[in-house]
Amino acid sequence: MSDFERKEICEGVTFTSITDGRFKRGRMGAALLSPLESKTAAANALLSCVLTRSCKRYPDFTALSRRLEELYSAALYPSVRRIGDYQAVILSVSGIEDKYTLDGESISTELAELLCSIMFDPNITDGHFSEEDVEQERRQLIENIDAEFNDKRTYAINRCIEIMCENEPFSIGRYGKKEDVEKLTLDDIYNAWKNLLDNSKAELTMLGSTEPSNVYEKFKKYFENKPRKTESKSIVIDKVDKVKRISEKEDVVQSKLVMGFRCMYPQDKQKCIASSLMSAILGGTPTSKLFSNVREKQSLCYYCASRVDNEKGILIVDSGVENKNTEKTEKAVMEQIRELADGNISDDELNSAKLVLKNAYISSLDSLAAIQSFYIGRMNRSDILTPIEAAEIVDTVTKDDIIELARYIKLDTVFSVIGN
C-alpha cells in the first residue's frame, strides 16, 4: 500500500518519504527545530509567515496567492509548534495529485519547487526581507496572539502553562511573546532565517504519489554537508514545593478550571505510549474516569478532559464549570487521580482506553496531515516510531505500568477564569 523510506542527508537532517497512491492530495514539508528562547521564538514565528507570503519567483503576495489558486487550490502553510522546550517551524505545501488535474498538467514538480523557493530563495534584497511583507505579517501575528484570548478554553490552558512553567522556556509559547514580536527588526528576521536553515535540526517529509527522488535531490543540494547538533533536552521538573494558585475574573458565563501537573518524562517509546494510555484512562475518552465521574455522575461540568505532553513531562486537566462548583471539581479530579494511583482501574477501563488509543494511531494513517504531524511530534527523539508500532506497543502496556506513572503525578498549578 505505501512505501516508507527514511534517509539521513547529514547529521540532524532527515528525509522521510511515504509513497502512497491512495490520496487525491499530496503533501510535503520541512520542520525546523530550535530551542525556545524569547527573542528567537518570536522571530521564527514571524519569519514563517513572511516566508510563505512571497518569494523571489513570486515577490508579490497576490501573485503568489493567484498562482496557488491556479494550481488547483495548492496551499502553502506556515505553522509553529512547541515540542518540549523547543520550537518547530513547519513549512508545508499541499496540492492535488497530477492525475486529477482537468487538462493533465503536472503540478507536483511545481509544488516541490515552490517549497524550495520559499525556503532557500525568499524575497530578500540587500540582506533584508521586504519591509512591507514584514510589517503586514507582524500586525497579523500580533492579532493572532491577541486573539488567543478570545477562546476562553484555549486561553485558560495557555495561561495555566505560562504560570506553571514560569521559569522554563516552555512558558514562552509557540509564537513567542507579543512584546518581542513588536520589537523585531529586519535583521532579526534575516538572522532567524539563516539560523533556522543552517543550525536547526530538520525533519523533511514527502507524502503522496510523487516520485520522492526529485524532492530528495532538491533538499540534499541545500542541506548536504551542513551537519547540526541533534542533542535536545527539555527541562523536566519532578518536585513541587507549593501549589501555585491563580485566578482571574472575566465577564464569562461559564468558569474555566485548569490544573497543571508534573509527571514522569517518558524516556523511551514504550514509556511514551504508556503515559499516553494513562492520560486516556484518566480523561481522554467518553468513558474515562474524569468524564464518567466528574461530568456524568456528579454533573459538575460540561467538559473535563486530560492531555499529557510527553515531550515536557506535564499533564493538563481542563474543565468548564459553574462558579460555585470549581472547588468541588478540583477535589473530584484529585480523587480520580488517586484512584488511578491506587490501582483502582477496571479491566474495562484499561481495555477501552487501549482500543481508543490504537484506533487513533491506526486512523492517522488515513490522513497525510496526521502522518506528517505524528513524525514531527517526535522529532526531538532519537528512536523511530511508526503509528503501527505505536498501536502494537499499546497492547503490551500493563496496569502496573499505569500505576507507576500515576503515582508520579504531582499537582503544580491551579488556574481559573471565574465569571462574575
Add this chain to the structure above:
Amino acid sequence: MNFTKIENSRVGECYYRMKHKSGLTIIVYPKENFRSVYASVGTKFGSINSKFKYKGREINVPDGTAHYLEHKLFESEDGDAFSKYAKTGASANAYTSFDVTCYLFSCTENFGESLKILLDLVQSPYFTEETVAKEQGIIGQEIKMYEDSADWKVMMNLLQGMYKNHPINIDIAGSVETIADITPEILYNCYKSYYNLNNMVMCVAGNASPDEVIEIADSVLKENEEFKTESIFPNEPYEVVTHYTEQVLPVAVPMFELGFKEKAPEHFASNKELIGTNIILEAFAGEGSALYRELLDKGLINSGFGTEYLEGMGYRGIIFSGETRNPNAVAEIIRKRTKELHENGISPKDFEIAKRCIYGKLISGFDHPSSIASEIINGEFTGRKIFESMEDIAVLTCDDVNERLKEQLDPENSCLSVVKGTDD
C-alpha cells in the same frame, strides 16, 4: 442485494446505494486500502424543524428540542451507547445542526459490532421523566459555554439580524428556559415524526464493503411504516431585520460577520448553484483577489478572514467573517466592492483561476471519509449527488457564474454583526 453502483471516472471512485426494506437509505462508499471506516446515520431533523405536521396533527416543540433529543437518544433501556462503544473501541459522536441530526462513529476494528450499536441507538428511544430531567444540567452547561463563545455569538447575532421569522435565528441548543419545558412526550413525538427510517440515511465510508453492511442492516433494522413528516416554515421577508448588531464580550480583537441575505425559494440550491457561488466567492474575496489585498493592505483583516454560503430550506445567504480592529471599515469596503462586482461581473481570467481552485478543493474532499459521508447524507436530503458536482464544475462557464451573481450579494440587503471587547 439490491445495491445500485454509482461510479465516476474523474474521481476514480464508486459507491453503492440502496433503499433498505426497513425504509432506511443505505450508502456504502468503499475507500480502497484505508484503515478506518466512518459510519453516520442522519435524519432531516434539526433545530429549524420546530413546527411540523405529523399524521395530520400540527405540533410545535420548544427551542432546542432536536439537540436535546440527540443527547437523550444515547441512552436506552439497557445502558448508554458510549459504554457500549467503549467495548468496541470506536470513536463515537453526534451532532445537531440547523437542519440535520447525525450519529456517527469511526473505527479501525470491530466494525460490525459498532455498526450494530449505531443502528440500535437510533431505533431504541428511552425517555423517562427522570432521565429527561437529568440532562438539563449538562445541556445547561453546554448552552452557557456557547454564551461565552465569541465566534458562536457573532454568528447567532448575525442570523437574528438577517432573519425575522425563520427559525434559523434561534440557537440550536435553545436556552436554559426553553429546555426546561421539554418532556418525554415531546421527545417521543419528535422521534416518531423524524426518526422513522424512511426519513433517514446511513452512509458508511472507508474500509467497509456493501456485503458486510447489508448483513448487519438486515439483522438489526426493523421495518418502518412509510410516511412523510411535513415541516412548516413561516414566511420570511426578503429584507434583513437590521443592518447592524453588536455585543460586548471579553475579546482582545473584535470579531465580525457580514451577511448578505438573498431570496430563498422553497427548494434547496442545486450543485450548480453552490459551485457558482463558491467560484464567485473565490474570485471576489479569495486570497488572490483585489478585495483581499485591499483589506490586507489597509490592515483590516488577517489570515482568519473567510467566506461561507449558508443555505437551507427557506434561508440563503453569503457570510464574510474574520477578526478586525475596525469592523465598520471592513463592511463598508465589502459593500462598495459588491456594487462594482454587479456592474462589471467576474472577468473570464478570474473565473478560470477560481474554477480551478474550487475544482481542486472539491476533489480534495474525497480524501476524507468523514466529509464524504456528510456530503452524501446532506445530498440525500437536498437532492444533490456527490459525483455530479465534479461534472457540473467541469462544464461551468463564466456566463453561468455571472448569471448566478445577479441573485446574490445585494449590497442593500446585508447585516453586520460585531462582537467587541469593553474597550473597543
